[in-house]
Amino acid sequence: MLDPVLLLLDDLYRTDEAHVHLQPLVTRCLRTAATAIGIQRLLEVLPLHLDRLGPPRAG
Amino acid sequence: MIGQFSDWMRDVHYGVGSPRARETPRPYLLAVLRGAVPSGSQLAYVADRVLPLTQTLKRASESAAARGSTLESAQYHTLYLQAWGLLSGFCASPDDIPTVRVPARLCVGVVPLTTPLSCVATRVRYFSRQAFPKLARELGAALNNQPELRPTICAALGRLIKSSCAFSTAAGAADGAAAGQRIAANRAAVGAFAKNFLPILFNLYTTTPPDVRNYLLDAVRSWVTVADKPLLNNLFATVVRKLLDAPDAAVAPAAGQLAPQAVRHAMLDLALALAPALDGASAGLLYRTVTPFLVVRSSRMRRITL
Numbered sequence: 001m002l003d004p005v006l007l008l009l010d011d012l013y014r015t016d017e018a019h020v021h022l023q024p025l026v027t028r029c030l031r032t033a034a035t036a037i038g039i040q041r042l043l044e045v046l047p048l049h050l051d052r053l054g055p056p057r058a059g
Numbered sequence: 060m061i062g063q064f065s066d067w068m069r070d071v072h073y074g075v076g077s078p079r080a081r082e083t084p085r086p087y088l089l090a091v092l093r094g095a096v097p098s099g100s101q102l103a104y105v106a107d108r109v110l111p112l113t114q115t116l117k118r119a120s121e122s123a124a125a126r127g128s129t130l131e132s133a134q135y136h137t138l139y140l141q142a143w144g145l146l147s148g149f150c151a152s153p154d155d156i157p158t159v160r161v162p163a164r165l166c167v168g169v170v171p172l173t174t175p176l177s178c179v180a181t182r183v184r185y186f187s188r189q190a191f192p193k194l195a196r197e198l199g200a201a202l203n204n205q206p207e208l209r210p211t212i213c214a215a216l217g218r219l220i221k222s223s224c225a226f227s228t229a230a231g232a233a234d235g236a237a238a239g240q241r242i243a244a245n246r247a248a249v250g251a252f253a254k255n256f257l258p259i260l261f262n263l264y265t266t267t268p269p270d271v272r273n274y275l276l277d278a279v280r281s282w283v284t285v286a287d288k289p290l291l292n293n294l295f296a297t298v299v300r301k302l303l304d305a306p307d308a309a310v311a312p313a314a315g316q317l318a319p320q321a322v323r324h325a326m327l328d329l330a331l332a333l334a335p336a337l338d339g340a341s342a343g344l345l346y347r348t349v350t351p352f353l354v355v356r357s358s359r360m361r362r363i364t365l
Binding site: 010013014027030031032034035036038039040042043046047048049050051053 | 086115
């Protein structure tokens with residue numbers, strides 16, 4: 001039930017060009033979710049995947 | 060109804076939840092999750108997941124720097140610091156501080172993190188046996204070797220000590236005797252590491268410039284509240300000996316060392332930080348040691364002793 005909501009929040013945050021005004025709200029929602037279900041569970045749904053981080057974009 | 064809502068959530072935003080979207084890196088989450096660690100989280104998660112992540116990020120930063128990619132190196136370094144920043148949240152109110160005596164049959168193999176909820180108690184007991192000693196070793200090494208992490212680690216340990224003495228859990232409020240036992244177990248489990256952390260903090264305090272070391276003294280004061288009295292009395296005797304043996308102010312300090320007067324100030328700070336937990340004999344020694352400093356010319360020494 002919560003997984004699609006978390007995925008949507010993640011998508012809203014990452015596509016910040018289109019949703020820049022939503023970021024503070026999305027941040028609060030993600031923090032609330034993490035507090036409710038725990039960081040471990042949240043990261044199971046939204047893995048960090050930092051090993052796949054590419055080089056930083058210019059600008 | 061719930062199933063329909065889930066389907067709608069998947070469909071309403073094209074691409075959300077697709078395999079590609081799921082594998083996207085999410086470095087922003089480290090900053091978002093800071094301060095969002097729920098009460099009752101496990102220190103075992105830090106030892107098992109967060110610390111390896113920090114090591115991976117550190118290696119990535121060093122690797123990028125070796126390739127000459129300064130920006131990428133800085134990016135990974137920032138993520139490295141953000142990952143360490145999660146530690147403080149986990150230390151605020153963990154539920155696996157005490158070292159639990161685990162039956163041998165539970166110690167066979169590693170319990171996966173996907174263990175069903177019904178087995179969580181078993182998993183907690185398994186991890187409880189391992190978590191804090193391993194974490195303490197890593198934190199001690201990081202305190203020694205990573206100057207930029209020292210404020211973060213000291214703050215986290217301060218929160219851990221405070222929470223280990225706190226009468227705050229719902230179970231504790233409901234049952235005073237059980238809560239008392241829990242607090243005693245937590246204090247003992249954390250306090251057992253005072254003999255490891257206090258010497259490190261003393262050493263760092265006496266080698267760090269005075270204007271950037273207040274957090275170290277706060278950490279010492281926190282550890283004093285859970286450390287054993289004999290340990291504190293021994294450390295106090297060592298501090299007093301170094302205070303009295305500090306070289307004369309006229310002697311020039313060696314390269315990389317504090318001036319003799321600064322060493323005296325540091326030792327006096329440490330002696331006074333230990334004062335609340337000293338026994339009668341050590342308190343008398345403190346009085347005899349401190350009194351002469353009340354008549355010296357140094358206004359700072361007089362201010363510390365007063």
